[in-house]
Amino acid sequence: MPRWNPAHIALRATAGAFVLNTGIGKWSGDEKQAAGVHGMARGTYPFLDAVAPQPFLKGLAAGEIALGAALLAPFVPAAVAGAGLTGFAASLLGLYLRTPGMHTKLRPTQQGTAIAKDVWLLGMGAALLADGLRKKN
Template sequence: MARWNPAHVALRTTAGAFILNTGIGKWKGDEKTAAGVHGMAKGTYPFLDAVAPQPFLKALAAGEITLGAALLTPFVPAAVVGAGLTGFAASLLGLYLGTPGMHDKLRPTQQGNAIAKDVWLLGMGAALLADGLRRKRS
């Protein structure tokens, strides 16, 4: 069983609660919400065009709920949740970089601020992953 690291509490609880809440909100999303989220995502990730908007939103919501809950669960190893959070944040930043109007060079526009802030999630995930892997080798 993984050892709960007190230094990870702030990283895991803030990211976990935020992502869990976002996933729960998406789970209740209507057709309009699904179409908007799906439309934005498939603009950057064209393979998502093969998935209908409502199932896409449900899958995204389930992924966020799972990741958020894992971050909040003490016995899930830091390396595991760090890898999950890093991958999730990287996909969000890919959306930021791949969507026209979100940034001017790398600097966020007003439209891009909501996603550009997810760079913090990437840093949190990388810190959890690195520390989890370091502790595994010790």
């Protein structure tokens, strides 16, 4: 079992609780929420056209719940939790960068601020991943 690094507690607890909470909130989402989330995602990632909104929302919720739990679980290595968080945050930032009206140059518009803040998740994930990989060498 990996040793829990006290320096990771703040990163893992805050990101894990946040992501877990958003996943739980999406789990019982209605058709309107599913259509909204799916519409925004498919605008950025066209391959999602092949997935119906409700199953997409359930899958996203399950992924967020799993990622949040992995971040909170001390037995999940930092590199694994960090890789998951980095990938998730990168996909959210892809949404931010590819959705018209979310930013001017790189600065967020009022509409884009809610997603632009996910850059913090990317930084947290990258820190966990880098530290986890560094300790393996």
